[in-house]
Amino acid sequence: MQNIFDDMLHKKIECYVDDLVVKTKKREEHLADLQIVFDRLRKYNLKMNPLKCAFGVTSGKFLSFIVRHRGIEVDPAKVDAIQKMPPPRNLKELRSLQGNLAFIRRFISNLTGRCQPFNHLMKKDAPFQWDEGCQNAFESIKRHLLNPPVLGLRHLESRSYCT
Template structure:
């Protein structure tokens, strides 16, 4: 599928394994986009399942998410499943919770940082003791619906580095000048990354954002917001270590 639709991916279509979605910005363009996809399918002798057809819809389910013109939403059933997990459960229920949250991480700010209180409970030979920090972390993880970006309008990229994790927020101003959150990203640092200086941790956060959000950057100008300037640190430093040289190439 990647090879067949390479020139159309993230423009007119999205796919996962054998699921295919054809999308159009305007109703009058949709028939043209469909025809182009069908011609491509015919050329490569691929068949589609008639029972799964849905033409001209303004919303639909794809990869367990609800896609609408206004943005991407989480199925209420998935939220309810998370909320039904007991707060003072056991190690098995905690692993189940983290697995479900990982799938919804784009909807939850600083998920890696919020999950830090659970790390201790996941270690072997450690008694499962649910304390106040775990309780606070659990209650803070209620997914919120984000909106989709407006094509061509500038994006705002917030990067932050905490003591043990990095966090990303991609936002965009709406017609009223208010910022809408588009995408959250976060991850914990490896033992080696924990030794980085504060500015290097910000560089790490920026590289992480570029790797994960590259498809957004291709059609938008980006305004970077952070406590220090990681771009300046990497791009104008006269002597680069191997790590900084690698980051420099990724920022080109």
């Protein structure tokens, strides 16, 4: 797919393995871009599953994230799963929590720092003692996820200041 749509990638489409999103700001452009995509799919004898297609939508799920005009948002189902998790009682449950957090890490600022209190529990042969520091970190992460950020593209024509 990367080779087939190389000239359109990151401009008019986004592609990951066999998932494809055609992105445009105007309906007329969208129809023209879809025509190009359909022509190329036909040329390379690639088929689409109509049950997995959505056309002309302003938002949708792509790679388990919600993509909208204002940016990329975490899937509320992913947040809900973490919110409903009780504190881990053993290493297996802690690893499950960390796996869920890793998937949405870009929406949690300083996730590594926030998870630091869990590190001592991950050491080989360490007893699993969920302490107050772990509980505070766990609750802090959950609070942060009550209002996760929307990730958007920076407008290249606007000024940026780094300090």
